[in-house]
Amino acid sequence: MAHLNSHYLKLKAGYLFPEIGRRVKAFTEANPAAAARLIRCGIGDVTEPLPAAAREAMHGAIADLGQRETFHGYGPEGGYEFLRHAIAKSDYRSRGIEISDDEVFVSDGSKCDCANVLDIFGNDNRIAVMDPVYPVYVDTNVMAGHTGPAEESGVYGGLLYLPCTPENGFMPEVPGEPVDLVYLCSPNNPTGAVATRERLAEWVEFARRHDAVILYDAAYEAYISGPDIPHSIYEIPGSRKCAIEFRSFSKNGGFTGVRCAFTVMPKELECRATNGEKFPLHPLWNRRFSTKFNGVSYVTQRGAEALYSEEGKAQVSALVSHYMENARILREAVAASGLDVYGGVNAPYIWVRGPKGITSWEIFDRLLQEQHIVVTPGSGFGRSGEGYFRISAFNSRANAAEAVQRFSAIKW
Amino acid sequence: MAHLNSHYLKLKAGYLFPEIGRRVKAFTEANPAAAARLIRCGIGDVTEPLPAAAREAMHGAIADLGQRETFHGYGPEGGYEFLRHAIAKSDYRSRGIEISDDEVFVSDGSKCDCANVLDIFGNDNRIAVMDPVYPVYVDTNVMAGHTGPAEESGVYGGLLYLPCTPENGFMPEVPGEPVDLVYLCSPNNPTGAVATRERLAEWVEFARRHDAVILYDAAYEAYISGPDIPHSIYEIPGSRKCAIEFRSFSKNGGFTGVRCAFTVMPKELECRATNGEKFPLHPLWNRRFSTKFNGVSYVTQRGAEALYSEEGKAQVSALVSHYMENARILREAVAASGLDVYGGVNAPYIWVRGPKGITSWEIFDRLLQEQHIVVTPGSGFGRSGEGYFRISAFNSRANAAEAVQRFSAIKW
Numbered sequence: 001m002a003h004l005n006s007h008y009l010k011l012k013a014g015y016l017f018p019e020i021g022r023r024v025k026a027f028t029e030a031n032p033a034a035a036a037r038l039i040r041c042g043i044g045d046v047t048e049p050l051p052a053a054a055r056e057a058m059h060g061a062i063a064d065l066g067q068r069e070t071f072h073g074y075g076p077e078g079g080y081e082f083l084r085h086a087i088a089k090s091d092y093r094s095r096g097i098e099i100s101d102d103e104v105f106v107s108d109g110s111k112c113d114c115a116n117v118l119d120i121f122g123n124d125n126r127i128a129v130m131d132p133v134y135p136v137y138v139d140t141n142v143m144a145g146h147t148g149p150a151e152e153s154g155v156y157g158g159l160l161y162l163p164c165t166p167e168n169g170f171m172p173e174v175p176g177e178p179v180d181l182v183y184l185c186s187p188n189n190p191t192g193a194v195a196t197r198e199r200l201a202e203w204v205e206f207a208r209r210h211d212a213v214i215l216y217d218a219a220y221e222a223y224i225s226g227p228d229i230p231h232s233i234y235e236i237p238g239s240r241k242c243a244i245e246f247r248s249f250s251k252n253g254g255f256t257g258v259r260c261a262f263t264v265m266p267k268e269l270e271c272r273a274t275n276g277e278k279f280p281l282h283p284l285w286n287r288r289f290s291t292k293f294n295g296v297s298y299v300t301q302r303g304a305e306a307l308y309s310e311e312g313k314a315q316v317s318a319l320v321s322h323y324m325e326n327a328r329i330l331r332e333a334v335a336a337s338g339l340d341v342y343g344g345v346n347a348p349y350i351w352v353r354g355p356k357g358i359t360s361w362e363i364f365d366r367l368l369q370e371q372h373i374v375v376t377p378g379s380g381f382g383r384s385g386e387g388y389f390r391i392s393a394f395n396s397r398a399n400a401a402e403a404v405q406r407f408s409a410i411k412w
Numbered sequence: 413m414a415h416l417n418s419h420y421l422k423l424k425a426g427y428l429f430p431e432i433g434r435r436v437k438a439f440t441e442a443n444p445a446a447a448a449r450l451i452r453c454g455i456g457d458v459t460e461p462l463p464a465a466a467r468e469a470m471h472g473a474i475a476d477l478g479q480r481e482t483f484h485g486y487g488p489e490g491g492y493e494f495l496r497h498a499i500a501k502s503d504y505r506s507r508g509i510e511i512s513d514d515e516v517f518v519s520d521g522s523k524c525d526c527a528n529v530l531d532i533f534g535n536d537n538r539i540a541v542m543d544p545v546y547p548v549y550v551d552t553n554v555m556a557g558h559t560g561p562a563e564e565s566g567v568y569g570g571l572l573y574l575p576c577t578p579e580n581g582f583m584p585e586v587p588g589e590p591v592d593l594v595y596l597c598s599p600n601n602p603t604g605a606v607a608t609r610e611r612l613a614e615w616v617e618f619a620r621r622h623d624a625v626i627l628y629d630a631a632y633e634a635y636i637s638g639p640d641i642p643h644s645i646y647e648i649p650g651s652r653k654c655a656i657e658f659r660s661f662s663k664n665g666g667f668t669g670v671r672c673a674f675t676v677m678p679k680e681l682e683c684r685a686t687n688g689e690k691f692p693l694h695p696l697w698n699r700r701f702s703t704k705f706n707g708v709s710y711v712t713q714r715g716a717e718a719l720y721s722e723e724g725k726a727q728v729s730a731l732v733s734h735y736m737e738n739a740r741i742l743r744e745a746v747a748a749s750g751l752d753v754y755g756g757v758n759a760p761y762i763w764v765r766g767p768k769g770i771t772s773w774e775i776f777d778r779l780l781q782e783q784h785i786v787v788t789p790g791s792g793f794g795r796s797g798e799g800y801f802r803i804s805a806f807n808s809r810a811n812a813a814e815a816v817q818r819f820s821a822i823k824w
Contacts, residue, residue: 065462
């Protein structure tokens with residue numbers, strides 16, 4: 001008699017974004033007139049055209065596939081050398097960080113990578129997450145059986161939640177107890193906060209001291225504007241022995257629909273087997289790729305490579321500037337309306353503390369119904385997000401400007 | 413102190429195809445002159461240009477991404493409705509099989525699907541595999557901790573291996589003991605055998621009787637030529653309650669480098685939780701998709717959709733005919749050389765029993781060194797593959813014809 005994975009039954013009703021989708025759908029079906037006015041500042045999805053350099057390279061790649069001489073079938077599971085090299089060189093070595101090409105693993109998304117990386121770890125690790133937290137970190141641990149059932153508050157027993165508050169700049173201090181795996185996300189989704197060099201150094205020191213591994217999600221790296229903010233955890237000495245970094249082309253190159261990301265797995269990073277012996281993780285991650293994955297589309301990889309050309313870099317830079325100008329005007333409008341506003345400077349997300357005594361979902365519903373704006377309720381990211389909401393700056397300028405008007409019109 | 417997944421350490425030295433790659437590389441580096449003559453009949457990778465219909469649709473999709481009005485960001489995790497509908501309608505409903513659009517989950521490959529499906533099952537299932545076996549079925553179960561260590565023979569304790577031999581037509585009879593999950597692959601990789609309607613009906617009856625689940629890998633469905641061979645397990649009454657089907661665009665549309673496949677998860681299929689209660693698997697699979705995956709590239713999905721147009725169908729049919737003509741001439745040449753030959757009629761693989769007393773890897777090395785032909789050693793697929801080798805028909809006609817000459821020249 002086949003058994004299912006009963007841990008799935010612990011998961012709460014819905015992953016956050018499908019739940020938002022359901023509420024928006026219900027509202028627009030009941031109010032067809034409002035549907036046309038809807039401005040989506042909810043899900044962090046890009047809106048602007050794919051950079052021309054990427055499109056041109058992808059057209060070329062499709063032409064390659066049209067001729068036997070240049071046809072590409074199965075590629076290397078971890079990515080084509082041309083892309084691994086472009087990544088390691090441009091994102092790391094040219095910034096003085098030693099990452100070899102084969103420490104880069106090209107995938108179809110950071111969400112997948114953050115989820116899949118758990119495969120190579122044991123089931124007995126003590127796991128810490130930031131709170132508020134990108135739900136994928138938590139839900140994948142629930143699915144893997146690393147937690148107890150959900151409590152009334154939505155918190156899962158067995159995880160250590162690290163509160164992120166205005167007091168710690170939404171970047172947690174190291175805990176007073178050991179943990180084995182910790183997810184750090186900077187620039188942060190949802191708070192828009194960034195880890196300072198000092199804070200990251202504390203975490204690296206903590207991880208080295210406890211033989212812990214930092215899962216460092218830097219999917220929004222391109223949005224860092226502060227000159228002193230680290231772009232990679234590998235800027236911190238010692239981090240090659242304790243950190244895995246996740247990056248994505250979703251938000252810099254507008255690849256949310258094209259699907260390309262990568263993981264950096266340093267060869268020095270070791271963990272213990274159940275027999276106590278230490279082994280490097282790199283061969284395990286490589287084995288996972290070759291056994292459970294078949295590589296990213298050749299067309300996509302050529303598109304990603306083109307983002308590193310001079311033309312591509314300029315187009316990425318223009319895209320980022322566009323969204324960050326949206327962030328600036330939205331941030332200023334909401335701040336002017338009297339609410340406490342965070343983020344939006346080194347990240348495309350603005351994190352807003354709503355008026356006292358109103359829940360995140362109440363704010364969500366009010367903004368949807370009164371202003372026809374979709375935001376993301378902070379409580380969807382965990383207990384410490386209650387009372388907050390997230391505004392995404394991914395929009396056309398016209399939509400962002402219209403949203404500014406509507407936010408300004410609200411009497412909180 | 414972080415622990416790794418110690419089950420990975422049970423895996424044998426290498427996944428089959430990387431090991432072949434290593435031997436070929438060593439040989440060609442030592443014999444540069446032979447490198448130019450090399451004919452690859454090893455890995456089952458397509459060689460012919462991507463169908464024009466798919467390329468045209470993909471060019472159009474890239475153009476869509478170049479304009480804000482037609483831009484596509486995150487898509488539905490389980491696939492765009494346009495593709496799920498085309499699949500359910502063309503591959504199933506038009507053949508009299510009731511599959512709804514939302515029972516189709518579009519992914520980036522059948523290898524990934526076969527691996528990922530284990531996520532939604534518990535860790536206490538008794539698992540059966542065909543022997544010889546596509547290594548991914550075994551290795552992913554090893555990684556998930558469902559086996560003991562590898563024995564000297566390469567067999568892993570805890571799995572039930574179902575011998576596939578000439579006597580049973582390389583399609584196993586149902587076992588005399590209950591199992592919970594069974595992998596069936598038809599048309600089979602590596603043997604090229606197909607399951608008859610009667611054999612499949614026995615398996616469905618077995619699965620219903622034992623509340624077991626059949627993981628039915630039909631990635632090579634397009635190569636079925638026999639009029640009475642089922643194209644889908646859902647042609648068998650009762651199978652919607654006990655079977656998950658995997659299909660791919662890799663081998664019909666030549667998508668090995670483009671990456672698109674799908675799973676059919678019927679809503680009637682239920683399994684027991686640890687508390688004994690039955691739940692449908694469909695919501696679990698849906699949850700896995702939305703939490704651990706972000707959908708397949710929009711460009712790729714438009715390409716896959718185009719394979720269902722009239723033009724696309726004709727091009728797929730021509731591709732399949734091309735490879736099957738290769739299969740025919742290769743099959744006949746090897747049979748004429750005096751070896752026992754199987755498959756190659758309903759599948760692009762020819763399964764050959766080598767001369768007595770020679771191992772599969774010895775045959776591999778001899779063919780590589782003497783004839784500069786790469787095949788796949790049968791023992792790489794498990795104990796029952798020892799002494800056999802697999803010839804892939806995926807090649808240009810010129811290469812296939814040349815391989816025919818070389819196979820004919822061998823004095824076994």
